[in-house]
Amino acid sequence: MKQIVIRNFEERDLGRIEEIxxxxxxxxxxxxxxxxxxxxxxISNSGEVFVAIYEEVVVGFIQVxx
Numbered sequence: 001m002k003q004i005v006i007r008n009f010e011e012r013d014l015g016r017i018e019e020i021x022x023x024x025x026x027x028x029x030x031x032x033x034x035x036x037x038x039x040x041x042x043i044s045n046s047g048e049v050f051v052a053i054y055e056e057v058v059v060g061f062i063q064v065x066x
Contacts, residue, residue: 002055009049016058038063
């Protein structure tokens, strides 16, 4: 049985996250804003971004600011 793996976000994940957001109906301006937010959180001391991987494909993500 295959499992979902959670790992730290990598820059190469942005394209797939963009696809996910567009598929679920997000407007372009919100997609762009979300991707910018992810980039900022990754370099921030107060944020983290993780992705869920299934069969080597990003299937979800979560971001937190603390």
